[in-house]
Amino acid sequence: MNHSAKHLYLKRLVTSVLRMVGKKSQTLFGVSLLSFIAASCATNAPQDTWQPKGPNAKLIDDLQQPVFAVAGVIGLIVAVAVIYSVLKYKDRGQPIPEQTHGKPALEITLTIIPALILAVVAVFTFGAIFKLAKTDDTEMIINVTGQQWWWEYDYPVQNEFGITQPIISSGQLVMPVGTKVLLRETSRDVIHSYWIPALNGKRDAVPGRIQTLRLEADKPGIFAGQCTEFCGLSHANMRMEAVALSKADFAKWVANQQAAYVAPEKDSLAQQGEAVFLNQCVRCHQVNGLMRADGTPAIAAPDENVWAGAAPNLTHLMSRNTFAGASFDLLSKQCRDEVWNASSDTIGAKYLAGVSQDCLNQKDLRSWLRNAPEMKPMYANPTQLEATGGKYRGMPYLALSEDDISKLVAYLLTLK
Amino acid sequence: MFSTGFKYFMGMTVLSVAALIMTLFVFDQVALAGVALSMLIVAVALLAGIAVVTRDGYRQSGVTEQSTDLVSQSIWPLVTGIGVVFLALGLVISSLVFFVGIVILLAALAEWMVQSWSERASKDANYNASARKRLLNPIEFPVLAALGLGIVIFSFSRIMLTVDKSVGAVLFIVAGALVLIAGTLFAIKPNMRRSLGAAVCVLGALGIVAGGVVSAVSGEREDLELAAAEGHFTHKECGPEESEYFDKLKEETLSLRSSVSATIIYQDGELIANLQGLDKPQKSITVSRSSATNIIFRNATEGEFRLVVDLGKPKTENDDSHNDVDCTQLVETGGEQSLTLNIAKSSSAENHYKLFIAGAEDKQIEVVVP
Numbered sequence: 021m022n023h024s025a026k027h028l029y030l031k032r033l034v035t036s037v038l039r040m041v042g043k044k045s046q047t048l049f050g051v052s053l054l055s056f057i058a059a060s061c062a063t064n065a066p067q068d069t070w071q072p073k074g075p076n077a078k079l080i081d082d083l084q085q086p087v088f089a090v091a092g093v094i095g096l097i098v099a100v101a102v103i104y105s106v107l108k109y110k111d112r113g114q115p116i117p118e119q120t121h122g123k124p125a126l127e128i129t130l131t132i133i134p135a136l137i138l139a140v141v142a143v144f145t146f147g148a149i150f151k152l153a154k155t156d157d158t159e160m161i162i163n164v165t166g167q168q169w170w171w172e173y174d175y176p177v178q179n180e181f182g183i184t185q186p187i188i189s190s191g192q193l194v195m196p197v198g199t200k201v202l203l204r205e206t207s208r209d210v211i212h213s214y215w216i217p218a219l220n221g222k223r224d225a226v227p228g229r230i231q232t233l234r235l236e237a238d239k240p241g242i243f244a245g246q247c248t249e250f251c252g253l254s255h256a257n258m259r260m261e262a263v264a265l266s267k268a269d270f271a272k273w274v275a276n277q278q279a280a281y282v283a284p285e286k287d288s289l290a291q292q293g294e295a296v297f298l299n300q301c302v303r304c305h306q307v308n309g310l311m312r313a314d315g316t317p318a319i320a321a322p323d324e325n326v327w328a329g330a331a332p333n334l335t336h337l338m339s340r341n342t343f344a345g346a347s348f349d350l351l352s353k354q355c356r357d358e359v360w361n362a363s364s365d366t367i368g369a370k371y372l373a374g375v376s377q378d379c380l381n382q383k384d385l386r387s388w389l390r391n392a393p394e395m396k397p398m399y400a401n402p403t404q405l406e407a408t409g410g411k412y413r414g415m416p417y418l419a420l421s422e423d424d425i426s427k428l429v430a431y432l433l434t435l436k
Numbered sequence: 437m438f439s440t441g442f443k444y445f446m447g448m449t450v451l452s453v454a455a456l457i458m459t460l461f462v463f464d465q466v467a468l469a470g471v472a473l474s475m476l477i478v479a480v481a482l483l484a485g486i487a488v489v490t491r492d493g494y495r496q497s498g499v500t501e502q503s504t505d506l507v508s509q510s511i512w513p514l515v516t517g518i519g520v521v522f523l524a525l526g527l528v529i530s531s532l533v534f535f536v537g538i539v540i541l542l543a544a545l546a547e548w549m550v551q552s553w554s555e556r557a558s559k560d561a562n563y564n565a566s567a568r569k570r571l572l573n574p575i576e577f578p579v580l581a582a583l584g585l586g587i588v589i590f591s592f593s594r595i596m597l598t599v600d601k602s603v604g605a606v607l608f609i610v611a612g613a614l615v616l617i618a619g620t621l622f623a624i625k626p627n628m629r630r631s632l633g634a635a636v637c638v639l640g641a642l643g644i645v646a647g648g649v650v651s652a653v654s655g656e657r658e659d660l661e662l663a664a665a666e667g668h669f670t671h672k673e674c675g676p677e678e679s680e681y682f683d684k685l686k687e688e689t690l691s692l693r694s695s696v697s698a699t700i701i702y703q704d705g706e707l708i709a710n711l712q713g714l715d716k717p718q719k720s721i722t723v724s725r726s727s728a729t730n731i732i733f734r735n736a737t738e739g740e741f742r743l744v745v746d747l748g749k750p751k752t753e754n755d756d757s758h759n760d761v762d763c764t765q766l767v768e769t770g771g772e773q774s775l776t777l778n779i780a781k782s783s784s785a786e787n788h789y790k791l792f793i794a795g796a797e798d799k800q801i802e803v804v805v806p
């Protein structure tokens with residue numbers, strides 16, 4: 021085939037592909053191709069697997085880079101060979117070329133070479149897998165429990181980190197840098213999967229089982245992730261973040277999480293909010309230390325109201341930056357950006373500041389209290405709960421007045 | 437006399453009347469069935485009347501053409517009758533019997549139909565017989581084989597439930613050896629008489645069935661009976677031991693063992709917890725609320741002990757989601773058992789959960805539910 025014929029051929033190929041795609045979708049096709057190419061070099065990509073921020077993710081990266089290179093070269097060779105033969109042996113009415121069959125030497129070589137490549141890859145892969153599965157060098161454990169559609173974290177008593185009573189939180193996983201943290205994952209309903217791309221690969225959270233995942237961050241920072249096992253209606257809104265703090269900052273965080281409950285000031289809006297909370301929210305949400313009017317501790321009963329048997333513990337809600345499966349910000353856009361974009365030296369202090377009155381994302385929090393299922397799809401229609409025996413999956417619509425919402429927001433702001 | 441058609445429709449009428457009466461006696465709500473059966477009675481009675489008036493539509497009465505071949509004897513009317521009896525009994529006794537009746541009836545009707553068709557298929561009796569076989573053997577053989585094997589296997593299982601455990605093992609070995617020997621013989625001497633082989637098989641099967649009947653009559657072996665009487669796994673004693681048998685039965689479920697949250701060890705007069713992922717022994721374990729959590733109890737002390745979990749009192753009025761205690765069975769020295777915890781309410785200053793050794797209540801591990 022001479023040059024111009026080749027050119028003509030390619031032109032035909034392209035036009036026929038475009039014709040196949042159809043006129044209307046041509047632009048769509050072009051745009052998606054472009055955005056696909058563009059996406060591969062985006063700068064603001066917090067879930068980029070190619071940017072490891074800890075030794076476990078680095079281990080995976082070190083493995084996948086050379087494999088990707090080798091596979092790329094092979095892929096290229098195969099593609100070129102295919103295209104070459106397609107072009108060269110295209111049916112132009114020429115006689116059928118001589119058919120050969122049975123070249124043992126060639127066949128054996130072509131079997132042995134891939135086998136060797138795969139064997140080499142396998143050796144390094146197994147090595148990495150075993151390293152990632154190690155648990156005997158653990159310095160700290162955190163229990164991670166998934167449910168539709170948020171993650172709960174609890175920290176068992178570990179005196180060497182100042183954790184003298186268990187800590188419980190949701191959405192954002194706070195951990196010290198340079199520490200080998202072992203997540204012990206499980207689930208309360210269906211299978212979920214925990215994945216913080218910057219720190220390690222994925223690990224399924226399976227009901228009735230404990231599965232472990234090593235995490236370690238080199239430097240302070242916030243690392244985004246999301247549930248990667250399809251888990252129902254709001255799977256896409258089941259996100260999470262890992263927040264790595266310096267050891268000193270982590271100790272401060274621990275101390276704050278263990279601080280005793282401070283009841284809101286007498287006759288304040290927040291105190292009225294506490295009363296609303298006791299009425300409306302405590303049947304699902306625990307606030308440690310909260311007392312009922314009669315002086316008995318208010319113990320939540322999410323097992324009687326929610327299918328998974330749990331709702332986020334709100335004791336220190338305002339020490340987190342996100343809510344509802346990390347899919348909404350508790351901080352206003354500006355304040356949130358300040359934390360996200362802070363350098364690793366300053367991020368700890370900024371994170372520990374929590375959510376102040378000025379920085380609160382009033383709009384989203386108020387919408388959540390006004391009608392949560394509208395913000396995030398959940399099975400919360402009381403007339404359609406036969407499958408779960410009348411229990412909600414998610415937080416229901418509670419028909420609160422705007423007044424009550426204001427009181428609640430004032431109260432929630434005290435839960436630092 | 438009465439024509440065939442009349443007999444047929446009359447019989448159907450009588451049967452439906454009987455069914456209606458039975459329905460009225462047996463079922464509380466008969467509306468639909470009653471109406472359906474009544475309408476059936478009216479319809480078939482009408483057809484019976486028409487049949488007797490028109491003499492089945494034959495113009496000349498009396499002589500009908502007789503086929504030249506003798507029709508062979510048939511077992512199917514009898515089987516159909518048995519099916520009907522089962523059906524009727526089933527209405528009163530149990531739906532299983534009713535179901536068996538339906539199966540027998542359908543099978544018999546199918547066989548009967550094919551038989552009567554095949555007997556008129558051609559003038560050649562041999563051909564007719566082979567036509568029947570061609571049609572029915574592909575169904576008959578697998579069904580009969582499954583039934584026969586099922587009976588033999590069921591009988592064998594009755595035998596195994598009756599004989600001692602060690603005898604059971606020997607029986608299994610002998611059975612396996614016999615099959616091997618028989619197979620080998622057939623392989624070495626392929627032209628051994630077929631009937632001989634069949635006879636051996638039939639005899640063997642009959643022996644097993646007879647053994648099964650004897651075993652079923654004489655009952656299961658003592659320990660199984662005792663275990664069944666004690667409720668097996670459904671009841672647990674977390675205090676001093678009262679039952680004789682069930683407590684010695686271990687739940688050695690592999691899947692539980694493969695994913696435990698903590699191993700609780702009773703060793704040197706101390707109760708310690710090893711958490712998966714942490715090497716240091718702990719005095720407390722953390723269990724997330726409303727989540728099935730498996731733990732293992734290992735007894736490394738001389739004597740038999742059980743681990744008890746104290747789940748406190750239910751904390752809200754309408755909460756009866758858990759018992760106050762749960763426990764493992766007795767675990768011998770060096771033994772292990774699993775226990776699954778599922779605690780709905782968080783623990784707090786007022787609301788403690790703990791694990792302890794029955795009879796040595798001071799050996800404790802705190803269970804923290806955040």
Ligand SMILES: [Cu+2]
Binds near residue numbers: 167169212248250258
């Ligand atoms: Cu999920």
